[in-house]
């Protein structure tokens with residue numbers, strides 16, 4: 452049985468809740484972890500590819516196919532905040548880094564009060580929806 456997109460997202464959300472970094476990384480970077488030719492064969496349901504690739508035990512064929520077909524949905528998997536090192540859904544990209552909402556607000560507060568913030572932070576209109 453293949454997974455629906457919703458089932459897959461539920462699984463990924465669960466990994467996130469448990470802080471299962473290895474699984475999260477596979478979910479996020481599956482396209483980089485496998486060769487393009489392998490991915491092509493997985494899409495074609497060609498299981499002989501399993502002889503050539505090394506997968507973690509938890510990653511079965513259906514899950515593998517679902518991850519490869521997955522359309523990444525923004526803000527469902529969380530991103531690593533460069534300041535507090537936690538995974539967050541909401542925040543901004545700044546100099547190609549991710550800053551979570553609470554850190555951003557802290558920085559902004561500091562900025563407003565002219566304490567210490569050398570960074571020019573983007574406006575709220577640039578927040579990820």
Ligand SMILES: [Zn+2]
Pocket residue numbers: 532533534535536537550551552553554555
């Ligand atoms: Zn943060």
